Amino acid sequence: MTDIPKFVKINEEGPREGFQIEKGTIPTARKIELIDALSDTGLQQIQTVSFVNPARVPGMADAAEVVEGFTPREGVRYTALWLNEKGLRRALANPKLFIRGSISLTASEQFLLKNQQRTVAENIAAQAGMIALFKENGVTIDRGSVMAAFGCNYQGEVPVGTVMDQMRAIMDLAAEHDLPIRTISLADTMGWAVPERILRVVGAVREAYPEVEIALHLHDTRGMGIANAYAGLEMGVATFDAAVGGLGGCPFAANAGAAGNVCTEDLVFMLHEMGIETGIDLERLIEVGRLAEDIVGHPLPGSVKVGGSLSAMRH
Amino acid sequence: MTDIPKFVKINEEGPREGFQIEKGTIPTARKIELIDALSDTGLQQIQTVSFVNPARVPGMADAAEVVEGFTPREGVRYTALWLNEKGLRRALANPKLFIRGSISLTASEQFLLKNQQRTVAENIAAQAGMIALFKENGVTIDRGSVMAAFGCNYQGEVPVGTVMDQMRAIMDLAAEHDLPIRTISLADTMGWAVPERILRVVGAVREAYPEVEIALHLHDTRGMGIANAYAGLEMGVATFDAAVGGLGGCPFAANAGAAGNVCTEDLVFMLHEMGIETGIDLERLIEVGRLAEDIVGHPLPGSVKVGGSLSAMRH
Numbered sequence: 099m100t101d102i103p104k105f106v107k108i109n110e111e112g113p114r115e116g117f118q119i120e121k122g123t124i125p126t127a128r129k130i131e132l133i134d135a136l137s138d139t140g141l142q143q144i145q146t147v148s149f150v151n152p153a154r155v156p157g158m159a160d161a162a163e164v165v166e167g168f169t170p171r172e173g174v175r176y177t178a179l180w181l182n183e184k185g186l187r188r189a190l191a192n193p194k195l196f197i198r199g200s201i202s203l204t205a206s207e208q209f210l211l212k213n214q215q216r217t218v219a220e221n222i223a224a225q226a227g228m229i230a231l232f233k234e235n236g237v238t239i240d241r242g243s244v245m246a247a248f249g250c251n252y253q254g255e256v257p258v259g260t261v262m263d264q265m266r267a268i269m270d271l272a273a274e275h276d277l278p279i280r281t282i283s284l285a286d287t288m289g290w291a292v293p294e295r296i297l298r299v300v301g302a303v304r305e306a307y308p309e310v311e312i313a314l315h316l317h318d319t320r321g322m323g324i325a326n327a328y329a330g331l332e333m334g335v336a337t338f339d340a341a342v343g344g345l346g347g348c349p350f351a352a353n354a355g356a357a358g359n360v361c362t363e364d365l366v367f368m369l370h371e372m373g374i375e376t377g378i379d380l381e382r383l384i385e386v387g388r389l390a391e392d393i394v395g396h397p398l399p400g401s402v403k404v405g406g407s408l409s410a411m412r413h
Numbered sequence: 414m415t416d417i418p419k420f421v422k423i424n425e426e427g428p429r430e431g432f433q434i435e436k437g438t439i440p441t442a443r444k445i446e447l448i449d450a451l452s453d454t455g456l457q458q459i460q461t462v463s464f465v466n467p468a469r470v471p472g473m474a475d476a477a478e479v480v481e482g483f484t485p486r487e488g489v490r491y492t493a494l495w496l497n498e499k500g501l502r503r504a505l506a507n508p509k510l511f512i513r514g515s516i517s518l519t520a521s522e523q524f525l526l527k528n529q530q531r532t533v534a535e536n537i538a539a540q541a542g543m544i545a546l547f548k549e550n551g552v553t554i555d556r557g558s559v560m561a562a563f564g565c566n567y568q569g570e571v572p573v574g575t576v577m578d579q580m581r582a583i584m585d586l587a588a589e590h591d592l593p594i595r596t597i598s599l600a601d602t603m604g605w606a607v608p609e610r611i612l613r614v615v616g617a618v619r620e621a622y623p624e625v626e627i628a629l630h631l632h633d634t635r636g637m638g639i640a641n642a643y644a645g646l647e648m649g650v651a652t653f654d655a656a657v658g659g660l661g662g663c664p665f666a667a668n669a670g671a672a673g674n675v676c677t678e679d680l681v682f683m684l685h686e687m688g689i690e691t692g693i694d695l696e697r698l699i700e701v702g703r704l705a706e707d708i709v710g711h712p713l714p715g716s717v718k719v720g721g722s723l724s725a726m727r728h
Contacts, residue, residue, distance in 0.1 A: 251726050324637060325643045353719070
C-alpha cells in the first residue's frame with residue numbers, strides 16, 4: 099500500500115479516440131465543444147486530434163480546424179498524435195499544441211508485421227529516423243513507449259523478457275542520441291492485461307529503471323481496465339491515459355464492439371474514493387461524459403455517469 | 414500476493430437477479446433454459462429463484478415452476494432466496510434446493526429504517542426469530558452476512574467499526590444459539606466500495622475472525638466490481654457472488670440503469686488469467702452470457718462476451 103501515489107496525472111484521450119473511431123460524421127463544432135468542456139474539468143492534459151491520412155481515418159479530416167477552434171485554458175497541455183513526418187509537421191503548425199517526441203517500440207513482432215510490415219529489429223532501426231526528424235524540428239524527446247506490452251491478438255503471450263528487450267532498446271537509443279527519458283508508457287494495446295500481469299511487467303520495468311516514471315495506457319476490452327489501473331497504483335504508477343465516457347473503442351477485428359480506453363470518470367471516481375488527488379472536478383467530468391454520449395449519439399461504456407458519484411449521498 | 418487463493422468458488426446469482434429485476438415477462442421455459450445452461454458450465458452453486466410476494470415481485474411469480482422445471486446436475490448446489498417464513502416454506506417444499514440458514518444483519522441504520530422500518534438494534538433482535546424458524550424446519554445455519562458493509566445511499570459512509578459491531582452481533586447470536594458460523598458474506602449492496610475500502614473492511618474482519626471464510630457480494634454500480642474482486646483476492650477471499658452476463662441491475666432509485674452484480678464471466682476471465690482455478694469452462698460461460706442477453710432482449714453489461722476470451726488467440 100505504501101507505493102500508492104498521492105496525486106495521479108491523467109492524460110485525457112477521449113476526443114482523439116472518440117472522433118477517430120466513430121462511424122458517422124461528428125460536426126467539427128461538437129468536437130470543439132467537447133474539448134472546451136474537458137478544459138473546464140481540471141484535467142491537465144488533453145489529446146485533441148490525430149494528424150493522420152484523412153483517406154484512411156475520415157473522422158480526423160478536420161483535425162486542423164478542431165485545433166484551430168478550441169479555446170486553450172491556461173495550465174492545460176493540448177496534445178496531438180501523428181504517425182509520420184507529414185503528421186508531425188501538421189501538428190507543429192499550431193502553437194496551441196504541446197509537442198513532445200517519443201521513442202515508440204512494440205513488444206510483439208506479429209503485431210508489427212501485420213500493422214507496419216516490419217520486424218522488431220526493423221522497428222528499432224526505424225526509430226533513428228524518427229529521432230532525427232524530431233531533432234530537425236526542435237522537438238524535445240523525453241518519453242518512450244512500449245506497445246502490446248501485456249499480450250497480443252496476433253502473437254498471444256508477450257513474455258516479460260520481450261518487454262524488457264524493448265525497454266533496453268529504448269534506453270540504448272536514448273543514450274546513443276543523448277536523450278533523457280523521463281517517462282515510459284506501457285500500453286495494453288489489445289486489452290490482454292489482468293492485475294497480476296500489471297504487477298509483473300510494471301515491477302520488472304520499475305526494478306530495472308527506478309529513475310523512470312511509468313505511465314499506463316490501458317484498454318478495457320475485457321472489463322479489466324479499472325482493476326489494472328488499481329494494480330498500477332499499487333506499483334506506484336501515477337500517470338494514466340483515459341477517455342471520458344469510455345469514448346473510443348477497439349480497432350481490432352477480433353474485438354469488434356468492445357470498449358476502448360479505460361473510462362476517465364470511472365478512474366477518477368476510484369482515485370478520489372481512495373483519497374488520491376487528481377485536480378479534477380468529478381461532477382463536471384461526469385457531465386462531460388454525458389455530453390460525449392450526446393455527441394456520438396449512443397451509450398458509452400462508463401459506469402459512474404450511470405451509477406452516479408457518491409458526493410451527493412454523503413450529505 | 415501470497416494470500417491470493419489457488420481456487421475460487423463462485424455463487425452464480427444471475428437467474429435470480431435477472432428474473433427478479435427485468436421489466437417484461439420472461440417465459441418460464443427460458444428461465445429454466447438459462448439454469449440448465451449454467452449447470453453445464455462447471456459452476457458449483459447457482460441461485461435459481463427467490464420465493465417472494467408475487468404482488469411485489471411479479472417476475473418471481475413462477476418461482477416454484479422454475480425450480481420444478483430445471484434439470485439438476487450432480488455436484489451443483491441449487492439455492493433460492495426468501496425473506497420470511499412463507500418464502501422459506503416454499504423453498505423447503507422442493508428437494509432440488511440446497512437450503513442453508515444465515516444470520517443476516519445490515520451495517521446501515523438508515524437503510525434498515527427505509528427498507529425494513531427497523532433500527533439496527535431491532536434488526537439484531539429480530540434474528541432470534543429467524544434462527545428459531547430455521548431450527549424448527551431443520552435448516553442448518555452456518556453463515557452470516559453483513560449488508561451495506563462498504564457504504565450506503567441513505568446513510569453515506571459506513572465506518573469499519575459499524576461493520577465490526579454487526580460481525581460481533583452475528584458471532585454473539587451464533588454462540589448463544591450454538592451455531593458454528595463458517596462463512597461471512599460482506600455485501601457492497603449499493604456499490605460504494607473501491608479496492609482500498611475492500612482491503613480495509615475485509616482486513617478488519619479477517620484479523621478479528623481468522624477462522625471464518627469471507628465471501629464477497631459485489632455490485633458493479635460504479636464500475637468497480639472487478640477491481641474490488643481483485644482487492645478481495647489480495648486479502649485471500651476465495652468465494653464471490655456474481656451474475657452471468659452482468660444480469661440484474663440496481664434496485665435503488667438513485668442508481669437507475671446502473672449495473673448489478675459483478676459479471677461472472679468477466680470475473681472468471683480475470684481469475685483464469687491469474688492462474689486461479691474455478692472449475693468453470695469460460696467459453697461455455699461466455700455462451701451462457703450471450704444466451705442471457707437473448708433471453709432478456711437487451712445488451713447486458715459484461716465485457717468478455719464482447720471482447721472475447723484469449724484462449725483462441727493463444728494458439
